[in-house]
Amino acid sequence: MIRVLLVDDQTLIRQGIAMLLELEPDLEVVGAVGDGRAAIEAVERLHPDVVLMDVRMPGMDGVTATRELRRRFPDVGVIILTTFDDDEYVFEGLKAGARGYLLKDISSEEMAEAVRTVARGEALIQPSIARKVVAEFLRLAVSAPAAPERMTPKSPNALTERELDVLKALARGMSNKEIAAALVITEGTVKTHISNILAKLDVRDRTQAVLKAQQLRLLEEG
Structure with a gap:
């Protein structure tokens, strides 16, 4: 129970x-x-x-x-x-x-x-709330006077391109099933990517991963 x-x-x-x-x-x-x-x-x-x-x-x-x-x-x-x-x-x-x-x-x-x-x-x-969170992230990113350097593929704990795709999907409030369908991979693979993301960002859950990603500017395009 x-x-x-x-x-x-x-x-x-x-x-x-x-x-x-x-x-x-x-x-x-x-x-x-x-x-x-x-x-x-x-x-x-x-x-x-x-x-x-x-x-x-x-x-x-x-x-x-x-x-x-x-x-x-x-x-x-x-x-x-x-x-x-x-x-x-x-x-x-x-x-x-x-x-x-x-x-x-x-x-x-x-x-x-x-x-x-x-x-x-x-x-x-919920996706509707996740959109508000992402909007707030973007507002803070624009207004911040300075921000940490963005993680690059050469960084020790850098995320792979696929892990970045999964991370951005998490920021949009998507479920594992929705991420799997969008990226054409299995839900098991999604779970593996999320586990890797949490370990690399040194966070406990998906919410903290999105917050940490904003601080590291990982949600920015390009």
């Missing part, structure tokens, strides 16, 4: 999500709280595998709570739930260590699968 903690300041939303997730045979909602500070206390007490975290809450917001959870409980996966008008939280949430980013209007099946994905240690960002 995958243990899930719900964090949202609206009782009706907590109850609704709990009812939907409890229909899944492999998911168990172990608790539901209304703010970030209560979330930290609940994680310490209930030991969930995944936390579904709202961003806009009174007291401690979701981004601050996510940052603290990642510091104190690095094995717990945090999925941030957001709405279309929460753009300013997207990039901050990823930097805080969230492994997933979902819009609240997704289906119960999509939410359940996202929980399973993050529980496996993988990261998941």
Whole structure:
């Protein structure tokens, strides 16, 4: 069973999500709280595998709570739930260590699968949100006064051209299946490339890989 903690300041939303997730045979909602500070206390007490975290809450917001959870409980996966008008939280949430980013209007099946994905240690960002992240990357790249030199094929840990293709697909929020179809390779090969990317960039998951790629200017064309 995958243990899930719900964090949202609206009782009706907590109850609704709990009812939907409890229909899944492999998911168990172990608790539901209304703010970030209560979330930290609940994680310490209930030991969930995944936390579904709202961003806009009174007291401690979701981004601050996510940052603290990642510091104190690095094995717990945090999925941030957001709405279309929460753009300013997207990039901050990823930097805080969230492994997933979902819009609240997704289906119960999509939410359940996202929980399973993050529980496996993988990261998941919806394509619509991934586009916002890439746009923010580009904005930062343009406004930054200076940036590290781009990794080249001669660098010790340089990515191959195919690994760069996979990395750029990750930045667009594509799943392993979608990447395999786009690059005409098997899903197993995609997983191998992702493992190599994580090792070479010295990061733990796909989200961190995209963030590191932006810092190293690997998402730039040419």
